[in-house]
Amino acid sequence: MKKTPTVYDVAADAGVSIATVSRVFRRPDDVRASTRETVLASVRALGYVPSASARGLAARRTGVLGLFFPDFDVVDEGDAPSDDLSGSASRVEVVRDIPDTGGAQRADLYFDEVLRGSELQAWHDGFTLMIGVGRGSNPVEVVTDIAGRVDGLALLAGSVPDSLLEHVSRRIPIVLIAGARRDDDFDHVMVANADGMHALTRHVVDDLGVRDPVFVAGPSATADDVERHEGFRRALAESGIDAEALPVLHGDFTRAGGRRVAADLLETLAGAAPPRAIMCSNDQTALGLMEVLIAAGVRIPLDTIVTGFDGIAESRMSSPRLTTVQQPMIALGRAAVATMRSRLEDPEQPPMARRLPVKLLLRESSEGSA
Amino acid sequence: MKKTPTVYDVAADAGVSIATVSRVFRRPDDVRASTRETVLASVRALGYVPSASARGLAARRTGVLGLFFPDFDVVDEGDAPSDDLSGSASRVEVVRDIPDTGGAQRADLYFDEVLRGSELQAWHDGFTLMIGVGRGSNPVEVVTDIAGRVDGLALLAGSVPDSLLEHVSRRIPIVLIAGARRDDDFDHVMVANADGMHALTRHVVDDLGVRDPVFVAGPSATADDVERHEGFRRALAESGIDAEALPVLHGDFTRAGGRRVAADLLETLAGAAPPRAIMCSNDQTALGLMEVLIAAGVRIPLDTIVTGFDGIAESRMSSPRLTTVQQPMIALGRAAVATMRSRLEDPEQPPMARRLPVKLLLRESSEGSA
DNA sequence: CTGAAAGCGCTAACAT
DNA sequence: ATGTTAGCGCTTTCAG
Numbered sequence: 120m121k122k123t124p125t126v127y128d129v130a131a132d133a134g135v136s137i138a139t140v141s142r143v144f145r146r147p148d149d150v151r152a153s154t155r156e157t158v159l160a161s162v163r164a165l166g167y168v169p170s171a172s173a174r175g176l177a178a179r180r181t182g183v184l185g186l187f188f189p190d191f192d193v194v195d196e197g198d199a200p201s202d203d204l205s206g207s208a209s210r211v212e213v214v215r216d217i218p219d220t221g222g223a224q225r226a227d228l229y230f231d232e233v234l235r236g237s238e239l240q241a242w243h244d245g246f247t248l249m250i251g252v253g254r255g256s257n258p259v260e261v262v263t264d265i266a267g268r269v270d271g272l273a274l275l276a277g278s279v280p281d282s283l284l285e286h287v288s289r290r291i292p293i294v295l296i297a298g299a300r301r302d303d304d305f306d307h308v309m310v311a312n313a314d315g316m317h318a319l320t321r322h323v324v325d326d327l328g329v330r331d332p333v334f335v336a337g338p339s340a341t342a343d344d345v346e347r348h349e350g351f352r353r354a355l356a357e358s359g360i361d362a363e364a365l366p367v368l369h370g371d372f373t374r375a376g377g378r379r380v381a382a383d384l385l386e387t388l389a390g391a392a393p394p395r396a397i398m399c400s401n402d403q404t405a406l407g408l409m410e411v412l413i414a415a416g417v418r419i420p421l422d423t424i425v426t427g428f429d430g431i432a433e434s435r436m437s438s439p440r441l442t443t444v445q446q447p448m449i450a451l452g453r454a455a456v457a458t459m460r461s462r463l464e465d466p467e468q469p470p471m472a473r474r475l476p477v478k479l480l481l482r483e484s485s486e487g488s489a
Numbered sequence: 490m491k492k493t494p495t496v497y498d499v500a501a502d503a504g505v506s507i508a509t510v511s512r513v514f515r516r517p518d519d520v521r522a523s524t525r526e527t528v529l530a531s532v533r534a535l536g537y538v539p540s541a542s543a544r545g546l547a548a549r550r551t552g553v554l555g556l557f558f559p560d561f562d563v564v565d566e567g568d569a570p571s572d573d574l575s576g577s578a579s580r581v582e583v584v585r586d587i588p589d590t591g592g593a594q595r596a597d598l599y600f601d602e603v604l605r606g607s608e609l610q611a612w613h614d615g616f617t618l619m620i621g622v623g624r625g626s627n628p629v630e631v632v633t634d635i636a637g638r639v640d641g642l643a644l645l646a647g648s649v650p651d652s653l654l655e656h657v658s659r660r661i662p663i664v665l666i667a668g669a670r671r672d673d674d675f676d677h678v679m680v681a682n683a684d685g686m687h688a689l690t691r692h693v694v695d696d697l698g699v700r701d702p703v704f705v706a707g708p709s710a711t712a713d714d715v716e717r718h719e720g721f722r723r724a725l726a727e728s729g730i731d732a733e734a735l736p737v738l739h740g741d742f743t744r745a746g747g748r749r750v751a752a753d754l755l756e757t758l759a760g761a762a763p764p765r766a767i768m769c770s771n772d773q774t775a776l777g778l779m780e781v782l783i784a785a786g787v788r789i790p791l792d793t794i795v796t797g798f799d800g801i802a803e804s805r806m807s808s809p810r811l812t813t814v815q816q817p818m819i820a821l822g823r824a825a826v827a828t829m830r831s832r833l834e835d836p837e838q839p840p841m842a843r844r845l846p847v848k849l850l851l852r853e854s855s856e857g858s859a
Numbered sequence: 860c861t862g863a864a865a866g867c868g869c870t871a872a873c874a875t
Numbered sequence: 876a877t878g879t880t881a882g883c884g885c886t887t888t889c890a891g
Contacts, residue, residue: 123660141886144784166659171638172551173884175542176867183638202531209865210846211688231601242624247635249553249619254612257697270542289536290493311581317884318581377863392594454844476580483637495868506878511870521876543868546883 124165132161144169175260181440184270185461186237186244186452187262188230189253189278213476229429230450233296236362236452237273244460246270252324259283262390270461276307277342279385292462295456299342300472307472308454312343313346315477316398319426322442322474324358327424328487331365332396334403337378342370344400347428351398368397370404377407393423396485402427402443408439409484439483447475493744493790494535502531526608526698541820554616554829555639556607556822557632559623559648560812566591599654599799599818603666607643612629614830621677629653636661641829646677660831664825669712670842676832677842678824682713682798685766685814685847689796692812694728695764697794697855701767705774707742714742714770717798721768738767740774746779763793766855771796771805772813779854795854809853817845 126137133140142150143158150158161167175181190240201219235248241248248449249267253460258279266272266287274284276298284293286304295307337344339481368384370376377399384393393412399405405427409419419425419439430445454473461471496507503510512520513528519780520528531537545551604605604620611618621635628649634659636642643697644654654663654675665677693699704721718823725732738754740746754763769775776798778857779789789795797804800815824843829839835836 127884131703137885138862138864138887139860141884142861145886154860163656166656168633168637168657168660170884171634172542172545173867174637174886176540176546176869177884177886179886211684212846213688213692213849213851215851238620238622242622247619247621247638248610249617251617252608263538264541267538267544268617270809286533286536287538291537293865314581318583322583437870441688457602476582479581479583481583482583497868508870508871509877509878512877515870519876524876540868543883544870546885547868549870549883780871 123170124167125170126167126183128165129158129161129167134157157210176186179224181268181270182246183269184237185242185249185251185265185272185455186234186455187251187253187258187265187272187274188233189258189275193485212306213469224268227391228430231453232408233450233455234437236337236449236454236455238452239449240453240456244456246456246460247248248456250318251479253278262287271463272415273455275457276301276309288356288453292459292466294458294462296451296455297343297445299346306458306468306470308451308458308475309473310446310451311477313350313353313480315446316347317354318350318479319428319442319444320351320354320355320398322479323398323424323426323485324354324360327396329359329396331394332398332424333366333368333394334362335368335370335377335397335399337370337400337404339369347400366394370399370401370408372401372403374403374407377404377409378411380405381408381411381415384472393417396424396426398426400428402431402441403430405441405443405484406437409439409441420485430480434480435482437484442482442485443480445480447477450475493540494537495540496537497530498535499537501526502535503528506621508605512791514572518772529579532787542810545642545765551638551640552616553619553620553639554607554611555621555642556601556604557621557628557642557644558643559628559650581657582675596610598792602818603822603825606819606824607826608822609819610823610826614826616826617831621643623648631752642823643829643832646671646679649714658743662836663827664821664828664832666821667713667824669716670844674840676752676828676840678828679843680816680821680845681847682716683720683723685816685849688720688849689812689814690721690724690768691727692849692851693768693794693796694724695768698792699766700728700730701764702794703738703764704732705738705740705747705767705769707770707776708776709739711742712783713801717770723841736764740769740771742771742773744773744777747774747779748781749776749777750774751781751785754774755781763787766794766796768796770797772811775813775854776803778808780810781810787822790853790855794834800848800850804850805852807854812852812855815848817847820845 122179128136128139129140135158139154141153141159147155171181215227216297223406238248240293249265251261253261262279262283269291272287273294273296287293293305295305297309302309323332334348336348353364368380370380397408405425409425412423413419417423427441427443430443434441434443454475458471458473495743496510499505505528509520509524510528513525517525521745548848608618619639620637621631623631629780632653639661641662642657643664643666646665657663663675665675667679671677687811702707704718706718723734738750740750765827769778779795783789783794787793797813801812804811806812823846828841828843
């Protein structure tokens with residue numbers, strides 16, 4: 120591994136100019152087949168691999184697209200990064216019946232799915248994907264760093280301050296993922312939060328005949344929550360129901376939060392009949408809430424109908440299985456990348472905002488077993 | 490978005506030289522505080538973001554580490570990439586009680602975990618991670634491409650031909666992940682496959698008193714399988730048992746394969762008592778096998794003990810819960826990155842091979858309920 | 860179809 | 876502490 124070979128080495132070895140070497144990679148058809156073979160032979164012989172840095176600099180494009188999400192995951196116990204490379208010799212630790220750790224409550228299954236979609240589309244469009252994960256408080260460094268490495272960057276809406284967006288968008292196009300519609304110049308892909316909750320509410324009101332559903336909101340500042348709540352209100356208004364008169368409970372998008380909401384509710388009820396329907400702003404909340412309700416003897420959906428939002432995997436495995444609105448996470452990733460490609464191709468077109476359709480999944484928690 | 494600002498623009502705006510601008514980012518302490526502020530002000534004013542391409546070219550280091558895995562995932566139904574950006578307007582599709590799709594049998598939870606570990610360590614070491622996913626048959630293009638973009642590359646052992654490894658290793662250091670020990674010059678991180686299966690077998694033989702366990706192998710050519718089988722044989726040999734005299738069944742590391750093995754076994758048995766213990770080369774096989782056995786009325790572990798290998802999440806949720814050997818996937822990712830960093834720091838040190846310890850998880854499928 | 864030459868934006872000596 | 880000055884390896888006109 121003496122010196123990394125460059126175009127010059129290959130050119131010299133093949134007896135051509137560096138321009139020709141470059142062409143062999145970028146525009147093979149512009150090179151005579153025979154010389155192409157000669158060059159490729161030298162490439163193989165020398166072990167030449169084009170430098171993306173040099174290429175990116177000269178071509179003003181890197182062929183890489185960035186994806187930024189905050190907080191990849193909580194560090195597992197004992198899995199903190201280490202400087203230690205020594206490591207003990209081969210060994211086996213025996214653990215008797217390790218207790219269920221609660222199932223790696225990864226809040227970012229969402230991220231995994233979006234990543235999957237992005238990667239799929241990036242591959243399809245001939246781009247490489249670079250993922251940036253925001254650790255801790257300040258995303259500025261990470262975002263700036265990857266902004267310097269890519270041709271376009273997609274970020275979870277709300278994950279970084281506007282000033283940063285403004286800053287990096289001077290260099291590359293930005294695409295916002297999820298969150299609510301904004302009145303700015305950024306391209307944006309999101310899901311039909313309001314429409315989804317609206318349809319779900321219509322189902323509860325029209326099909327199930329409930330005229331006083333209780334809404335369990337998420338963290339107040341969340342765009343997703345705001346939109347969902349709005350869809351809820353709109354549906355009720357259409358049916359002449361005064362949403363303002365209905366009680367609203369407050370969760371925090373976590374399962375624990377859902378449990379707490381349920382416990383509080385039970386206490387408030389003090390034995391009285393539970394609400395006919397409880398519509399949660401996300402699945403985790405609904406799942407936690409159901410746990411507690413069921414433990415307290417509430418029959419779902421007989422006594423109380425429960426619904427969620429997101430369509431996470433667990434919603435399909437709970438009992439009763441949860442009626443919910445499924446977000447198209449993979450499609451979201453695909454759309455983000457497709458949007459960037461489109462923006463890169465035509466930088467002048469007006470900002471694009473794409474709203475992805477959702478699926479209303481009617482299951483046992485609202486309808487009795489199938 | 491007229492023209493992307495460069496060091497020159499910032500330098501001019503701040504009234505300093507480009508070297509000073511560069512220093513503000515790379516060695517802030519070498520710049521007087523006051524001038525640093527002046528420069529940063531210009532940076533903010535102009536929206537300057539350093540070009541990683543230029544930096545990489547000049548510094549001969551990109552600060553990016555690569556991770557290559559074959560086949561990210563099977564494309565979901567209807568989730569194929571698309572050129573279509575139009576998309577219908579906001580909509581909601583209603584689906585009544587969608588059937589369980591079998592649970593997104595992602596063979597690459599493994600990859601997700603390793604990725605997680607890699608990302609964790611990369612962040613810790615100040616690197617950015619670039620992931621490459623091998624689609625279809627030929628990994629040459631993808632691997633070469635990312636090899637040109639990074640300072641070091643970690644790949645799943647066996648996922649690319651040696652010739653390719655040889656080629657790209659001319660440019661950057663390579664780290665192999667998993668698989669078996671090889672006698673080459675590549676750094677390598679792997680898990681204690683043999684030791685794990687050895688310990689598990691000792692448990693079955695010594696603690697459980699089974700002297701004729703049946704081994705269910707995986708795909709023959711797999712290094713992992715070979716090592717595990719070897720650990721199995723070694724343990725038996727130590728107890729004076731002739732492993733060669735014992736029947737060996739053949740699965741393929743999939744759950745379906747496990748079902749098939751069980752069905753075949755049941756047929757062969759034709760009513761006779763099942764083996765006292767069945768040790769599978771991986772969890773999926775064990776899980777599929779248990780399904781069929783249980784359906785046929787075999788009591789586990791009463792009639793037959795079943796064990797797996799890998800420690801996937803499902804192994805903890807099956808009933809009975811599966812006794813298995815847990816691979817340290819996150820640690821594997823961390824070790825891969827740590828190894829690269831170490832190699833980058835000292836290119837001359839001899840090839841490193843690290844074997845990570847595994848955990849023997851004793852659960853119900855071998856011991857009765859806890 | 861191929862070669863010559865001018866950068867791309869930045870880092871890293873080396874001066875000052 | 877700051878400025879000057881070579882490149883880093885490749886793409887891309889422009890000629891021929």
